[in-house]
Amino acid sequence: MAVGNIEFPHMHAVSGIKLGATCAGIKQTERDDLLLVEMTEATTCAAVFTQNAFCAAPVLVARDNLEKQPRYLLVNSGNANAGTGEQGLLDAQASCAAVAKLSDVNSEQVLPFSTGVIGEALPINKIVTALAGAQANLKEDNWDKAAHAILTTDTFAKGYSKIIEIDGQSVTVTGMSKGAGMIQPNMATMLGFIATDARISQANLQECLTETVEQSFNRITVDGDTSTNDACVLMASGKSSLPELIAGSDVMLQFQLAIQEACKYLAEAIIRDGEGATKLIKIKVQQAVSDAEAVEVAKTIAHSPLVKTAFFASDPNWGRILAAVGRSGVDGLDVNKISIYLGDVCIVDKGGRATSYTEAAGQKIMDQQEITVTVDLGRGECEQQVLTCDFSYDYVRINAEYRT
Amino acid sequence: MAVGNIEFPHMHAVSGIKLGATCAGIKQTERDDLLLVEMTEATTCAAVFTQNAFCAAPVLVARDNLEKQPRYLLVNSGNANAGTGEQGLLDAQASCAAVAKLSDVNSEQVLPFSTGVIGEALPINKIVTALAGAQANLKEDNWDKAAHAILTTDTFAKGYSKIIEIDGQSVTVTGMSKGAGMIQPNMATMLGFIATDARISQANLQECLTETVEQSFNRITVDGDTSTNDACVLMASGKSSLPELIAGSDVMLQFQLAIQEACKYLAEAIIRDGEGATKLIKIKVQQAVSDAEAVEVAKTIAHSPLVKTAFFASDPNWGRILAAVGRSGVDGLDVNKISIYLGDVCIVDKGGRATSYTEAAGQKIMDQQEITVTVDLGRGECEQQVLTCDFSYDYVRINAEYRT
Numbered sequence: 010m011a012v013g014n015i016e017f018p019h020m021h022a023v024s025g026i027k028l029g030a031t032c033a034g035i036k037q038t039e040r041d042d043l044l045l046v047e048m049t050e051a052t053t054c055a056a057v058f059t060q061n062a063f064c065a066a067p068v069l070v071a072r073d074n075l076e077k078q079p080r081y082l083l084v085n086s087g088n089a090n091a092g093t094g095e096q097g098l099l100d101a102q103a104s105c106a107a108v109a110k111l112s113d114v115n116s117e118q119v120l121p122f123s124t125g126v127i128g129e130a131l132p133i134n135k136i137v138t139a140l141a142g143a144q145a146n147l148k149e150d151n152w153d154k155a156a157h158a159i160l161t162t163d164t165f166a167k168g169y170s171k172i173i174e175i176d177g178q179s180v181t182v183t184g185m186s187k188g189a190g191m192i193q194p195n196m197a198t199m200l201g202f203i204a205t206d207a208r209i210s211q212a213n214l215q216e217c218l219t220e221t222v223e224q225s226f227n228r229i230t231v232d233g234d235t236s237t238n239d240a241c242v243l244m245a246s247g248k249s250s251l252p253e254l255i256a257g258s259d260v261m262l263q264f265q266l267a268i269q270e271a272c273k274y275l276a277e278a279i280i281r282d283g284e285g286a287t288k289l290i291k292i293k294v295q296q297a298v299s300d301a302e303a304v305e306v307a308k309t310i311a312h313s314p315l316v317k318t319a320f321f322a323s324d325p326n327w328g329r330i331l332a333a334v335g336r337s338g339v340d341g342l343d344v345n346k347i348s349i350y351l352g353d354v355c356i357v358d359k360g361g362r363a364t365s366y367t368e369a370a371g372q373k374i375m376d377q378q379e380i381t382v383t384v385d386l387g388r389g390e391c392e393q394q395v396l397t398c399d400f401s402y403d404y405v406r407i408n409a410e411y412r413t
Numbered sequence: 414m415a416v417g418n419i420e421f422p423h424m425h426a427v428s429g430i431k432l433g434a435t436c437a438g439i440k441q442t443e444r445d446d447l448l449l450v451e452m453t454e455a456t457t458c459a460a461v462f463t464q465n466a467f468c469a470a471p472v473l474v475a476r477d478n479l480e481k482q483p484r485y486l487l488v489n490s491g492n493a494n495a496g497t498g499e500q501g502l503l504d505a506q507a508s509c510a511a512v513a514k515l516s517d518v519n520s521e522q523v524l525p526f527s528t529g530v531i532g533e534a535l536p537i538n539k540i541v542t543a544l545a546g547a548q549a550n551l552k553e554d555n556w557d558k559a560a561h562a563i564l565t566t567d568t569f570a571k572g573y574s575k576i577i578e579i580d581g582q583s584v585t586v587t588g589m590s591k592g593a594g595m596i597q598p599n600m601a602t603m604l605g606f607i608a609t610d611a612r613i614s615q616a617n618l619q620e621c622l623t624e625t626v627e628q629s630f631n632r633i634t635v636d637g638d639t640s641t642n643d644a645c646v647l648m649a650s651g652k653s654s655l656p657e658l659i660a661g662s663d664v665m666l667q668f669q670l671a672i673q674e675a676c677k678y679l680a681e682a683i684i685r686d687g688e689g690a691t692k693l694i695k696i697k698v699q700q701a702v703s704d705a706e707a708v709e710v711a712k713t714i715a716h717s718p719l720v721k722t723a724f725f726a727s728d729p730n731w732g733r734i735l736a737a738v739g740r741s742g743v744d745g746l747d748v749n750k751i752s753i754y755l756g757d758v759c760i761v762d763k764g765g766r767a768t769s770y771t772e773a774a775g776q777k778i779m780d781q782q783e784i785t786v787t788v789d790l791g792r793g794e795c796e797q798q799v800l801t802c803d804f805s806y807d808y809v810r811i812n813a814e815y816r817t
Contacts, residue, residue, distance in 0.1 A: 062746040063739030063764070092735050094765025127732025128766055191719060191733075195740065232718040234733070235740040314636040314718065314804075315595060315812055322813035328531025329595075329638070331496050335467030336599065336639040342466040360467070361498025362532050400718075405806050408719055409726035 011165055012281045012289040012378055012398065020152035020170045021181050023204040025049035025246025029146030030158035033139035035132055036087030036125060041158035043136060045108065045143040046082035046202065051247045054079045055215035056120070057222050059239035060195040065091030066101040066131075067121040068238060074105070077117040081108050082202065082242060084122040085136060086161050086187070091237040092128040100131040107137045111144050124187065124200055124238050125161050126412050156185035159200055162411055163189045167278035169203075169271045175263045178251035180207050182267050186226075186241075186275035190284040190408065191234040193312075198226030199279060201241035203271055207264055208247035209254040216256070217265050218243040225272035228304075229396045231283040232404075233312040243268065280396045285403030288320050291381040291396055298389035302339055306384060307395035309337035317400030320380070325371030327356040334384060346387030352380060415569055416685045416693040416782055416802065424556035424574045425585050427608040429453035429650025433550030434562035437543035439536055440491030440529060445562035447540060449512065449547040450486035450606065455651045458483045459619035460524070461626050463643035464599040469495030470505040470535075471525040472642060478509070481521040485512050486606065486646060488526040489540060490565050490591070495641040496532040504535040511541040515548050528591065528604055528642050529565050530816050560589035563604055566815055567593045571682035573607075573675045579667045582655035584611050586671050590630075590679035594688040594812065595640040597716075602630030603683060605645035607675055611668055612651035613658040620660070621669050622647040629676035632708075633800045635687040636808075637716040647672065684800045689807030692724050695785040695800055702793035706743055710788060711799035713741035721804030724784070729775030731760040738788060750791030756784060 026048055033043040048054065056075050058068050067090055083104055090097045101121045109116035123131065146154075156166040170183040181204075188199025209217070222241055247253075254261045281289055292310050297303035310316055313333040319326040330349055335342070349357035352374035356366050374380060430452055437447040452458065460479050462472050471494050487508055494501045505525045513520035527535065550558075560570040574587040585608075592603025613621070626645055651657075658665045685693055696714050701707035714720055717737040723730040734753055739746070753761035756778035760770050778784060 061736060061739040062743070063735050063748050089732075092732050092761070092764075092766060094763070097765070127730075127736065191736070193740075234717055234719050234736060237732075237736050237739060312716075313638055314808070315638050318809050318812035319816075321809065324813070324816060326531075326816050328493070328496050328641075328816075331467050332465060332531065332595065332638060332641050335465040335641060336597075339466070344467050357496065359498070360496075361501070362496060400809060402806050402809050404718070405722050405725065405804060405809060408722035409728070412723075412728060412730050412732075 012286050015165060015278060015281055017166050017168050018170050020168050020183050021172055022149035023181050023183050023246060024149065024206045024248035025052060026204040026244055027147040027149050028151040028155040029143040030151065030154045031139050031142035031146060033085065033135045035085055035135060041154065042086045043139050043143050044084040044155050044158040045147065047147050048080050048244055049246050053209060053211040053214045053245045054242065055211060055218040056240060056242045057197040057219055059197050059236060061235045061237050063092065063237050065089055065123060065238045066093055066097035067123045068240060069098060070101040070105065071120040071122060071240065074117050074120050079120050080114045080118040082120050082122060083108055084159050086159050087125040088123060088129055088131050089125045089127045089238045090123040090131040093130060096130060100133045103133050104136050107140050111140060122200060122240055127237060152183055152185065159187045162284060162407060163187055163282050165282060167275055169274045173267050175251055176260050178249060180249045180251055181205060182271050184271045184275055186279055188279040189282045190231055191236040192229060192231035192279060193233045193235050194226045194239050195235045196227065197239040198222060198241045198276065199236060199239055201226060201275055204244040206246050206249040207251055207254060208249065209245045213254060213256050214243055214245050217268055221269045221272045225269065225276040228394060229276045229280050230308060230311050231398060277396055280398050283398035284407045285401040286398030287401055288399040289379045290320055290398060291394055293381060293383045293392065293394045294386065295383065295392040296385045296387050296389055297391040300391045300393050303391050303393035304395065306334055306337045306339060307393060309333050310382065311395050311397035314400055320399035321401045323375040325351060325368065325375045330382060331357055348385040350383040416690050419569060419682060419685055421570050421572050422574050424572050424587050425576055426553035427585050427587050427650060428553065428610045428652035429456060430608040430648055431551040431553050432555040432559040433547040434555065434558045435543050435546035435550060437489065437539045439489055439539060445558065446490045447543050447547050448488040448559050448562040449551065451551050452484050452648055453650050457613060457615040457618045457649045458646065459615060459622040460644060460646045461601040461623055463601050463640060465639045465641050467496065467641050469493055469527060469642045470497055470501035471527045472644060473502060474505040474509065475524040475526060475644065478521050478524050483524045484518045484522040486524050486526060487512050488563050490563050491529040492527060492533055492535050493529050493531045493642045494527040494535040497534060500534060504537045507537050508540050511544050515544060526604060526644055531641060556587055556589065563591045566688060566811060567591055567686050569686055571679055573678045577671050579655055580664050582653060584653045584655055585609060586675050588675050588679055590683055592683040593686045594635055595638040596633060596635035596683060597637045597639050598630045598643050599639045600631065601643040602626060602645045602680065603640060603643055605630060605679055608648045610650050610653040611655055611658060612653065613649045617658060617660050618647055618649050621672055625673050625676045629673065629680040632798060633680045633684050634712060634715050635802060681800060684802050687802035688811045689805040690802035691805055692803040693783045694724055694802060695798055697785060697787045697798045698790065699787065699796040700789045700791050700793055701795040704795045704797050707795050707797035708799065710738055710741045710743060711797060713737050714786065715799050715801035718804055724803035725805045727779040729755060729772065729779045734786060735761055752789040754787040
């Protein structure tokens, strides 16, 4: 079902980061659903979390524990532990305590993450029981197994891995993400875990992650819904021989670009796996007064069920794109300055149908699997891009059958 | 396909308002698609229009002409004359001129309305040719025929008609609406035409309509999209023996209530006919700090594809409703004060699953065709309601097949 040919890459181990997955039988008993990640002592750890007011119990606990020098991540799929009130909080804490009991760390040094059904009690006993198996599996080259253990409605595992050279030293960036529906991240993504062996302070790492997420995971949408459990974690083990990264340095800039590339790749993979998606759609809004304005217009188009069903039908129905731009709430929009392109085909020029436009030219673009829509607002110099997918029968089927 | 048993009512003629419909063959040749409405000389006429920045050519012309004492409405379905630039404007004006030529009014006394496909040139010759037929048909008791002529993807005609007694005099209120998709009106509705024989100044009539629309047509959504062509017109012929209505009077209040009832009925009929709809969902948000906050929360729930597909599946998947409330952007929302009800079943109490809740109780409500969701925010005294429908396979089919 994925859009494009996404191959799971060879995942380079990140020195100092071990992963162990196992099946706890949370929602099913066929595949791994519990993941333990161990970080070596010097590792710094940054994270961003969902801005949904109803954030899940594990998010509350992980947010608190982030400043306690985390040594473990504990991730389960199949149950979100969201909307579970006080008991959910106790369960999230109990899962951290269980990890602490098996290791030599404090339970506050464990960050818990859950994804799956909302509103059902976390089967904490199953998790505690399975934990020893996950711990016994801890290995630096377990990323493939780990990337599969965190999936829910995803149809494929999402991984990224590169060894790059910075200032003559090699640095590894390896990460994974999960997500296919309930995707409009808000200051965070669906689950994303990225590790590197670079050495960097927690403050600099956090700044790097926050900036990167804004331009990657926060620029994708499947259905406009923001999950209660979104989180993205960046771990830096410091095992590379590259000296500690200093904010503002050229070396830091290269590192940030490497993290950006990883996050953009993993974000795009989520859209390629959008529930029922048959097309990957990049919506680029340029000549906006501000970045916020460009994002707003792009998201209005990206969220329109009418635009999304037209893409599903491969129908160059540009009137729906135009209508979405028109209702996006831009103050003082002059429609006579707007141009809209499907791929490189100009469909709207100065607010009306372009005289050069032919249905055949539009159809040729719409028949492609990956389509860029460009909107020139003609009122400023800012540009932003949002990725989305189409809306198909399968989106309805998946979400009518699956309980989030 | 409609939700509930909607019968087209007997439409009482409104003295002073004549309607004539005919087939101009705009998009098809099987049924009427052109409607002419003639208002007697003393008629006052109020209207509200789409706030979409890309408003269609007929909207631009009708907005201008509203203050020129309109005597005719000219409505066509099958072609929206939107996104058609300068030529579209000339075509809209030409259609008004054609009406003027057949009658004794100025072309600026004609309000044009179009609904249908966006971005295609209006077949003005077909309209001009067919116009004489519509004029020849002008009759006060032609509402049934008229209500059918304005439809596009609608599966049934939407009418409302009542003769009420105000201050001992009888007043007629008869109206019709069209709409099934691209429905999130913004200061207006899809097409709505309501007539009364009451006597009332244009200013008072406009105020009455604007207030009423805000609580009726502006409280419905099918897909969150706002059409380029939305408009709602209220005509008052003054033929009733009731003296002229005075703002602030008790009689005026009774009149306003009658108009409200008509608009709410016609708005609900649009949702019952929502594209692919199998359920009518009323989302009531109470204990909000402001009306705007209540509407925002209700619309966030109403627009969530995940909530809408859960309703389609009759799945009491309240986690999705909770997640939508959580991302609705309410400042300082305290989730611990929130309760959510499906019908009269409490599903969320103080931010978590209600202890009294059973899946069976939730399922019983979800199996119904008409469902009320109530959200108590626990932070104020304001209450608002939004109507929507579910999201089905047929929504995708209709919008993949039909070009708006």
